[in-house]
Amino acid sequence: MATVTAPAPGRRRRTPLARREARWAYLFLAPWIIGFLIFYAGPMVASLWLSFTEYDVINPPEYTGLDNYRELMSDPAVARSLGNTVYYTALHVPLVMLISLGLALLLKRVGRLQGFFRTVFYLPVMTPAVAVGILFLLLLNTQDGLINRALGLVGIAGPSWTTDPHWVMPGIILMSLWSLGSTVIIYLAALQNVPRDLYEAAAIDGAGAWARFRSVTLPMISGALFFTLIVNTIASLQMFTEVYTMYFGNRETQNSFNSDAASFYVIHLFQEAFQFLHMGFASAMAWLLFVIILVITLVQVKLSNRFVYYEGEDQ
Amino acid sequence: MSRILRATAFAGVFALTLTGCGGVGGDSGAGGGTATKGTLSTMGFGFSDEIATTRVDAFKRDHPDVDLKVTEGAFDEQQFLSAVASGNPPDLVYMDRKLIGTYAKRGSIQPLTDCVKKQDIDLEQYRPAARAQVTLDGTVYGIPEFSTVRVVYLNEGLLKQAGMTADQVNLGDWAALPGLNAKLASVSGGRLSRIGIDPKIPEFLPMWAKANGADMLSADGRTAKLDDPKVIEALTTGVNLIQQQGGWGRFKSFRDTFDFFGAQNPLSKNQIVAWPMEEWFLNQAAKNTPTAELVVKPFVDRQGKPLTQSAGQAWVITKGAKNPDAACAFVKQMTATDTWVAAAKARADARKAAGQAFTGVYTANAEADKKIFDELYQPTGNKRFDDAVATIRSVQDAAFAMPASPAGAEFDKAYYDAVNRVLAGQEQPAAALQRAQREATAALDKAAK
Numbered sequence: 001m002a003t004v005t006a007p008a009p010g011r012r013r014r015t016p017l018a019r020r021e022a023r024w025a026y027l028f029l030a031p032w033i034i035g036f037l038i039f040y041a042g043p044m045v046a047s048l049w050l051s052f053t054e055y056d057v058i059n060p061p062e063y064t065g066l067d068n069y070r071e072l073m074s075d076p077a078v079a080r081s082l083g084n085t086v087y088y089t090a091l092h093v094p095l096v097m098l099i100s101l102g103l104a105l106l107l108k109r110v111g112r113l114q115g116f117f118r119t120v121f122y123l124p125v126m127t128p129a130v131a132v133g134i135l136f137l138l139l140l141n142t143q144d145g146l147i148n149r150a151l152g153l154v155g156i157a158g159p160s161w162t163t164d165p166h167w168v169m170p171g172i173i174l175m176s177l178w179s180l181g182s183t184v185i186i187y188l189a190a191l192q193n194v195p196r197d198l199y200e201a202a203a204i205d206g207a208g209a210w211a212r213f214r215s216v217t218l219p220m221i222s223g224a225l226f227f228t229l230i231v232n233t234i235a236s237l238q239m240f241t242e243v244y245t246m247y248f249g250n251r252e253t254q255n256s257f258n259s260d261a262a263s264f265y266v267i268h269l270f271q272e273a274f275q276f277l278h279m280g281f282a283s284a285m286a287w288l289l290f291v292i293i294l295v296i297t298l299v300q301v302k303l304s305n306r307f308v309y310y311e312g313e314d315q
Numbered sequence: 316m317s318r319i320l321r322a323t324a325f326a327g328v329f330a331l332t333l334t335g336c337g338g339v340g341g342d343s344g345a346g347g348g349t350a351t352k353g354t355l356s357t358m359g360f361g362f363s364d365e366i367a368t369t370r371v372d373a374f375k376r377d378h379p380d381v382d383l384k385v386t387e388g389a390f391d392e393q394q395f396l397s398a399v400a401s402g403n404p405p406d407l408v409y410m411d412r413k414l415i416g417t418y419a420k421r422g423s424i425q426p427l428t429d430c431v432k433k434q435d436i437d438l439e440q441y442r443p444a445a446r447a448q449v450t451l452d453g454t455v456y457g458i459p460e461f462s463t464v465r466v467v468y469l470n471e472g473l474l475k476q477a478g479m480t481a482d483q484v485n486l487g488d489w490a491a492l493p494g495l496n497a498k499l500a501s502v503s504g505g506r507l508s509r510i511g512i513d514p515k516i517p518e519f520l521p522m523w524a525k526a527n528g529a530d531m532l533s534a535d536g537r538t539a540k541l542d543d544p545k546v547i548e549a550l551t552t553g554v555n556l557i558q559q560q561g562g563w564g565r566f567k568s569f570r571d572t573f574d575f576f577g578a579q580n581p582l583s584k585n586q587i588v589a590w591p592m593e594e595w596f597l598n599q600a601a602k603n604t605p606t607a608e609l610v611v612k613p614f615v616d617r618q619g620k621p622l623t624q625s626a627g628q629a630w631v632i633t634k635g636a637k638n639p640d641a642a643c644a645f646v647k648q649m650t651a652t653d654t655w656v657a658a659a660k661a662r663a664d665a666r667k668a669a670g671q672a673f674t675g676v677y678t679a680n681a682e683a684d685k686k687i688f689d690e691l692y693q694p695t696g697n698k699r700f701d702d703a704v705a706t707i708r709s710v711q712d713a714a715f716a717m718p719a720s721p722a723g724a725e726f727d728k729a730y731y732d733a734v735n736r737v738l739a740g741q742e743q744p745a746a747a748l749q750r751a752q753r754e755a756t757a758a759l760d761k762a763a764k
Contacts, residue, residue, distance in 0.1 A: 058418075058421040142564045142567075143507065160568065162564075163568070163738070275728075276725050277396070277417070
């Protein structure tokens with residue numbers, strides 16, 4: 001008696017059409033994959049090797065084992081810059097998300113002028129980061145800056161934003177809010193995709209504005225919230241250009257300011273690599289940052305399983 | 316590790332942080348290698364004015380077989396190192412003299428012993444302070460170009476208002492400085508509207524320390540002396556002058572509004588009374604505010620002896636230079652007496668055409684300066700500016716410079732950070748400079764290995 005064996009699950013033969021489609025897919029992906037391998041993966045592997053060496057760019061690297069990582073753990077400048085970066089991230093990310101969400105909710109109600117305001121909110125994102133740094137140096141000027149002048153109008157003596165170590169970071173966070181336009185746009189798009197009938201059903205059930213926001217809006221835009229949480233966290237941990245412009249712009253001006261309070265991790269990495277020629281140590285710093293970002297992102301992804309709703313997924 | 320792998324690895328540091336890094340590519344097949352022929356590439360230089368163009372034109376005229384490629388823009392370490400890592404460094408780099416020690420120690424620039432010999436470059440024509448900055452362990456690594464010196468600028472109009480004359484301002488009498496500062500500065504309601512004395516720290520701390528009889532770095536550039544009590548006293552003196560004027564926050568934010576390059580400079584706006592600064596401001600003042608009541612005096616040490624700190628740029632030839640002979644010919648011509656004189660003449664003519672005063676060109680070539688001032692310079696008729704020029708010329712030979720050091724950038728950062736911590740109220744001068752001494756010593760020891 002002949003027996004019929006069912007194909008093993010997961011090993012179903014693909015149709016010629018599916019195979020052809022897969023080939024085309026790989027072909028279209030090829031430029032990105034090649035670019036990734038050459039410009040990211042290759043250099044990353046090489047820099048991993050360099051992180052175990054003493055390397056000054058000019059002379060051949062010398063293998064030093066874990067020396068760079070040991071130094072990394074004991075270097076107070078690294079700890080200080082990492083602390084500053086984490087402090088910035090912890091304040092910047094929630095603030096950007098909250099303010100952006102508030103602005104997006106307001107924009108949603110604007111009606112016909114929404115396109116205009118959407119453009120206005122996005123324009124600051126187009127401003128070059130160097131220009132933003134310089135602009136905020138002027139705005140944050142203790143005596144004549146617009147911000148302290150505005151505070152003065154309501155009887156508040158503004159702080160020394162750029163020189164008082166306690167106020168340097170709040171000043172930088174204030175500056176960072178300048179470019180939250182892209183987050184606003186993402187939230188606005190997500191808000192506009194929330195089905196109206198869900199609100200209507202909730203209203204019929206007696207839900208008030210807050211209950212509708214909490215039980216309908218937030219779950220429905222949780223995917224966008226999660227995306228911006230990840231993206232903004234990574235960007236914050238890599239903060240460089242604006243702060244470098246403000247506090248470390250060139251050899252003559254960089255040290256005219258309080259550099260300890262404004263020392264971000266990537267800025268310190270850049271100085272170690274290009275000013276002090278410690279490329280091996282800088283490579284170790286880069287890998288430490290990579291691991292930190294990876295761990296934070298994995299934690300966020302893990303948490304997202306509980307809090308994020310993706311349209312079309314099984315409930 | 317192959318060159319390609321090294322270059323790739325170098326890029327990896329920033330791939331990890333998603334930050335790109337630029338580089339300068341050169342044609343590996345370019346360059347002739349024979350004297351004054353082939354391609355010659357430079358980095359860190361630009362055609363910013365007639366001083367630059369006249370000298371480059373002179374070289375092109377005398378070396379028609381050299382294809383000169385000038386990558387315009389200020390020296391950028393990242394750009395330079397990218398070029399070195401990829402095995403395509405430019406032949407010549409125009410950089411701050413204080414960086415030379417670091418790059419020389421790492422072997423990225425060539426000793427110029429053969430160049431000097433072949434081209435018969437007379438090193439004695441360059442000022443001793445400039446020569447010291449391009450010399451590490453007795454070997455010359457660069458040919459000095461401009462030479463800036465620092466003098467004290469005084470707004471005599473404001474001094475008169477305070478019932479004083481310029482002669483009564485003595486920055487060498489440190490005990491009297493607080494009194495003088497209080498008399499000259501204007502602070503009311505916590506708002507600073509006029510700076511009395513700007514000590515210009517951290518930038519000018521080495522000059523204040525020298526005025527107090529201390530060197531912050533040993534002559535061989537290998538031993539930091541930042542915790543010397545005399546350096547601590549110099550820093551304390553400078554910081555006190557700033558604290559007296561409302562503290563660092565007010566002081567700096569007020570100073571940040573100054574525009575030294577326009578007609579609305581702090582001299583014309585009566586925003587500052589006495590400040591040490593580089594001599595280039597005289598050019599700007601002559602151009603923009605020729606009627607200002609300006610007096611220029613030498614900075615003096617505590618014994619009243621004129622003192623100034625010299626700095627500037629230099630030309631270096633990179634280790635992988637493809638056309639070192641043409642590079643050597645270029646640096647010789649760019650810094651030669653005749654070339655400087657021709658450039659100064661172009662500047663004088665340009666100033667004359669614009670109806671502005673020519674206040675001289677200050678180079679690291681003492682012989683060129685002598686010729687420029689003997690043959691080209693004409694007193695402007697404005698006694699203030701003519702006296703100022705005489706003052707600047709008189710202090711040039713009293714100049715000292717920070718010596719070439721294998722860890723110059725780290726040394727600078729150590730003491731700049733220390734001053735910043737003190738200015739920000741985070742540390743006292745002694746503690747800050749002791750920490751700086753530890754940091755600088757560690758960096759210098761590491762670099763010396």
